[in-house]
Amino acid sequence: MEVLIKILIGIIAVFHLYILWFEMFAWETRGRKVFRNFPSDLFPKTKTLAANQGLYNGFLAAGLIWTFFISNLEWRTNISIFFLACVAIAGIYGAYSASKKIFFVQGLPAIIALVLILLK
Numbered sequence: 001m002e003v004l005i006k007i008l009i010g011i012i013a014v015f016h017l018y019i020l021w022f023e024m025f026a027w028e029t030r031g032r033k034v035f036r037n038f039p040s041d042l043f044p045k046t047k048t049l050a051a052n053q054g055l056y057n058g059f060l061a062a063g064l065i066w067t068f069f070i071s072n073l074e075w076r077t078n079i080s081i082f083f084l085a086c087v088a089i090a091g092i093y094g095a096y097s098a099s100k101k102i103f104f105v106q107g108l109p110a111i112i113a114l115v116l117i118l119l120k
Helices: 002-025 030-034 047-069 073-097 101-119
Strands: none
Touching: 002 030, 002 047, 002 073, 002 101, 047 073, 073 101
16 A cells, blocks of 8 residues: 555656646646637736746645655655645645646545555
8 A cells, every 4th residue: 555655646746746847837838738718818927827836836746755755654644644635625726716627637636645545
């Protein structure tokens, strides 16, 4: 079960690194392809806002990556729970405020990892 938890945490961390890159560095290029319904003239105007969101996603990724370097089991568990809960809450809020898809790509994997941690 520990290996599965680490794999899930790794996947979630990599996903948040992708979001960091996407929102901080590719908002005006890749963003136009992903958010087709968003008016094109708003991408330059919202670049700073997107970069700020990307930075926060980077912090989530950093916290999850940090768990791979914590040798104390209790600390590693607590830090994992904290950052996975942050990701889960962000996914739930994103589903509520923006798109239901966000729950499935961000919230659900974090919730599954949380459940596995709490069951071990």
